[in-house]
Amino acid sequence: MKWTISQLHQLQSKGLKFDEEIDLSEWVKSQSDIRDISPVNVKGRAxxxxxxxxFHLSISGSMVLPCSRTLVDVPYPFLIDTTETFLLKPADYETSEDFYLPEGEIVDLTPIIKxxxxxxxPMQVFCDDVRNEEGAAPQSGKDWEVIAEEDQQNKVDPRLAGLAKFFENEES
Known part of the structure; x- marks a missing residue:
């Protein structure tokens, strides 16, 4: 997804529309948070x-992330709409708007997409059903078990059981 500045100036009157797929599988190998990624579809106009x-971009695809609880692979689809600006003549432009500068004479969207x-x-991703996943962290062990919040029984701490009697006597 690279264009030279002269190519962009030639397209100035026509406009630029694109619909491309980018393969980021090599980049994913250097990212510890992402286990895999499908080819990323980038649609947009300039x-x-x-x-x-x-550039008005719509970025879509799917990545595989580790479950925060069990480390099982979780597919995570994404659809991102964004607007990115490149300044071709930065000296002529003063603004607080976020922008990028071309590298030499080339405008490259790939690093921005990354x-x-x-x-x-996301900070945390959870798989739907951890009991049936192979390679998932154990859900029970000796004297312990992972339970859902709604399954939890509210037990009174035996050390505090005497306090309940104290409040009963005071109400009478």
């Missing part, structure tokens, strides 16, 4: 002026 190029995907990774 608004091109003499001083800047604004950055957006990293930001999109």
């Amino acid at each position: 608004d091109i002026s003499s001083t800047k190029v604004t 950055e957006i995907l990293l930001v999109e990774i």
Whole structure:
């Protein structure tokens, strides 16, 4: 997803629309948070002026993340809509808006897409049913068991059982 500045200026009157797939499987190998990623589909258009190029992107695909509880692979689909701006002549433009600068004479969206995907990774992902997953962390052991909150029985701590009697006497 690279264009030279001269290519973009030639497309200024026509506009630029694109629908491409990017293979980020090599990049994923360097990311500990992502186990796998499908080819990423990037659709969008570019608004091109003499001083800047604004890309309106829709990024979609699916990545495999580890379950926060059991470390089992969890598919995580994503659909991200974003707008990114490249300044072609940064000296002529003053703003507080976030923007990128071309590298030499090339506008490359791939590093920005990677950055957006990293930001999109949730803090915690949970698999639906951990009991049937192979390789999942154990759900029970000697004298312990993982239970759902609704299955939990509220037991009174025996050390505090005497307090219940204290309040009963005071109400009478």
